[in-house]
Amino acid sequence: MKRKLSTELLIILIVSIALGFTVNMLSPNGIALVRDDSERFLIDSSKTGSDNNQNQRGKLNKAGFYQPVNIPGEAAKKFFDEGVIFVDGREPHEFQLGHIKGARNIDYKNFKEKSKEEKLEILKDIKKDQIIVSYCGSDSCEISIDNAYEMAKAGFDNIKIYLGGYKEWKQSGYPVED
Amino acid sequence: MKFLSNKYFLIALRIIVGGIFIYASLDKLLNQEMFSKAIYNYKFLPGIFINFFAITIPYIELIAGIFLISGIFKRGSSLIISILLILFIVALVQAYARGLDINCACFELKKELENADQKSDILLRIIEDFLLLAASVIIFIKSKTIITKEIHQ
Numbered sequence: 001m002k003r004k005l006s007t008e009l010l011i012i013l014i015v016s017i018a019l020g021f022t023v024n025m026l027s028p029n030g031i032a033l034v035r036d037d038s039e040r041f042l043i044d045s046s047k048t049g050s051d052n053n054q055n056q057r058g059k060l061n062k063a064g065f066y067q068p069v070n071i072p073g074e075a076a077k078k079f080f081d082e083g084v085i086f087v088d089g090r091e092p093h094e095f096q097l098g099h100i101k102g103a104r105n106i107d108y109k110n111f112k113e114k115s116k117e118e119k120l121e122i123l124k125d126i127k128k129d130q131i132i133v134s135y136c137g138s139d140s141c142e143i144s145i146d147n148a149y150e151m152a153k154a155g156f157d158n159i160k161i162y163l164g165g166y167k168e169w170k171q172s173g174y175p176v177e178d
Numbered sequence: 179m180k181f182l183s184n185k186y187f188l189i190a191l192r193i194i195v196g197g198i199f200i201y202a203s204l205d206k207l208l209n210q211e212m213f214s215k216a217i218y219n220y221k222f223l224p225g226i227f228i229n230f231f232a233i234t235i236p237y238i239e240l241i242a243g244i245f246l247i248s249g250i251f252k253r254g255s256s257l258i259i260s261i262l263l264i265l266f267i268v269a270l271v272q273a274y275a276r277g278l279d280i281n282c283a284c285f286e287l288k289k290e291l292e293n294a295d296q297k298s299d300i301l302l303r304i305i306e307d308f309l310l311l312a313a314s315v316i317i318f319i320k321s322k323t324i325i326t327k328e329i330h331q
Contacts, residue, residue: 008254012241020237024210031210035218035228 089147199243
């Protein structure tokens with residue numbers, strides 16, 4: 001019996017798509033139907049604009065951790081002046097070429113592979129409610145965001161993301177070191 | 179090139195290609211969020227389609243792989259696998275050309291020299307996908323010939 005190619009294609013696609021959506025709906029690890037990255041680059045001035053609420057934590061999300069908050073350059077400088085810890089997510093060789101003065105290098109590529117216990121061990125001298133500013137090379141790299149989420153998931157609940165990164169910091173004439 | 183029509187050669191090809199697709203689908207099925215992020219990192223698809231593909235592609239790979247090995251829909255499954263491979267190759271080639279660092283989930287456009295290792299990884303995956311594509315196209319063409327022969331007999 002000759003079976004039409006289009007029938008075969010339709011059957012495979014319909015079975016796969018139906019199965020995919022059903023499992024995704026029933027699974028506790030299912031994902032949203034539309035990926036939402038709208039807040040990824042949003043700098044919320046209500047959380048970073050005035051002195052009163054600059055230190056405010058991000059919202060507690062469904063996954064059970066406090067969402068990191070994006071901050072502009074001025075807020076990053078203010079935190080820097082207050083002695084807040086800065087975490088640079090780039091690889092060591094990039095970090096060595098230049099970084100924000102006093103920043104700590106936590107290489108995202110390496111860090112994301114670690115277990116929660118190992119992550120806590122790396123950050124053991126930082127209190128869970130202490131502010132940490134995560135950054136990377138510039139606004140074209142997203143390690144700052146990804147690293148911030150790794151730290152937030154490990155239990156640190158006041159993470160800020162400085163999207164402008166090292167490039168903007170250096171251009172602003174703020175303190176750097178090699 | 180007579181061996182290309184050899185029954186056992188085609189069965190072996192189906193098991194290899196189908197097996198690789200089933201294996202590749204499992205990791206994505208178990209880590210859909212990570213797969214969604216991986217697609218995002220390719221900067222290839224508009225945001226609203228990313229999760230649709232993250233949800234369906236692993237199952238298309240799985241079902242097409244099972245059908246290909248079992249021989250139920252050889253032509254349909256080999257054609258779908260070929261189309262998927264072409265999509266993967268296009269995504270990888272554009273990532274390679276643009277210097278995207280897709281493995282580390284960052285998109286910094288690095289200098290070519292610094293990125294040499296990452297680039298050769300992507301290149302290797304492009305070559306692998308081309309080999310799989312060749313195998314899949316052979317299965318598609320030869321399955322058609324066999325069906326046609328059966329009808330004429």
